[in-house]
Amino acid sequence: MDVLTLTTNADAPFMNEQMAALERRGVTFDTLSVAGEVGDGTGRTPIDYLRFFPDVLREAGDGNDYDLIHAHYGLVAPMALAQLRTPVVLSLWGSDIHGPVEPVSKACAPFCEEVVVMSEEMRRVLGQDCEVIPDGVDLEKFAPQDQRAAREAVGWDHDAHHVLFPYSPDRDVKNYPRAKRIVTVVDNLLERPVRLQTISGVDHETVADYMNAADSLLLTSHSEGSPNSVKEAMACNLPVVAVDVGDVRERLAGVDPSTVATSDEELVKGLIEVLQRGERSNGREAAREVSIEQTADEMLAVYERAVGGERSTSRTRTEPRTQTPSPSP
Known part of the structure; x- marks a missing residue:
């Protein structure tokens, strides 16, 4: 074809x-x-x-x-x-x-x-x-690695919690100000420093290093379809704390530790829980569904x-596809 x-x-x-x-x-x-x-x-x-x-x-x-x-x-x-x-x-x-x-x-x-x-x-x-x-998601490219080695690869220190925001702060739809606000609150509530790490413009081949170096991924977008960063984090067993956008709730069903939140308070609570537990998630198994x-x-x-099996050589589109009513929310 x-x-x-x-x-x-x-x-x-x-x-x-x-x-x-x-x-x-x-x-x-x-x-x-x-x-x-x-x-x-x-x-x-x-x-x-x-x-x-x-x-x-x-x-x-x-x-x-x-x-x-x-x-x-x-x-x-x-x-x-x-x-x-x-x-x-x-x-x-x-x-x-x-x-x-x-x-x-x-x-x-x-x-x-x-x-x-x-x-x-x-x-x-x-x-x-x-x-x-x-x-x-490419399960070969995005796979669990040793966190200490990953932190050395990306140049992060070992004495702080690192929260990954894998977008440019300038992308309005990703809502960086909310992510910064949440991490600032959590940093003030925990003894160990909490640092918000943003990445953009890096080679996609290296994103897995950042996923494995981080303690949590934080997603605060205004809207999403099916955010790749969440699925890539799952494939690396990186816990995710995210707002309820796109298919995030569906993807994170059964993934622990992770949180899907609808308010700043829930985001703060979820991020604190993830960081205090200090565990990787079981997300990779769920990520296999979207390999x-x-x-x-x-x-x-x-x-x-x-x-449709046979190529039409004189196709005309005089009628749209049949539309079906959207289901009730």
Whole structure:
């Protein structure tokens, strides 16, 4: 199967790991990414997205015999649907359902052959029939290590509690101010120093070192789909203290020690408990449910349904997919 991938971020580790796993199953990929500079505090302009239309139409035609177009993120769905020949799978990442991109995602989703979301919550918000497939975690890359060795590798001292916030403080959706506030309170309540460690821009291969060096992962995001950091922490048996967003509660069911909180007080209490216990979690066993190999098999089944066995050479989309009412909360 030959697939054209459309994305806003060609460097997204979870997307590339998924593609690598699918390549091991015989799928081949070409990737187009929206041009333009993106960084903390900067983003692409509408002109960047408009310029992406002819790029997609040219690549989707031009004698290229793709079986499928996989649009990663709601903002590239209009470009995928602009061509009428090739089936489209749309993967929604979370912020394209919880935020200003939501209207674009909801408008385009009914016209795609298959839609993939990361959590049941996202399916409820989208309000249409779709497949729930969380991003998978590489259990070989993310595995338990000796904590002392990991701390030496990342340069952390051994005399403090280290709480990992694996994002840039500048990413508003991750809510760094709340994480800092929680850790400050906990630091004042415990005798041993508590340090909030932020990481961003590091090679994904080294993130496991930070997971194994930390005593807890702290997630305070305003919204999430299926946060990879939680699943990666689970795979390293790192306890997680998190707000109740996305599929966090589902993923952490039965994982101990870990806490899913709905208030600052619960976050403080949960973090104190984790740090005082000083134990690793049993998260790795639960993480097997979302291994990259498991989720790649599920995505391959989605691809096969979208293609439907036979390639259409003159496809038109005059009717949207059948929508089903969203279930009651």
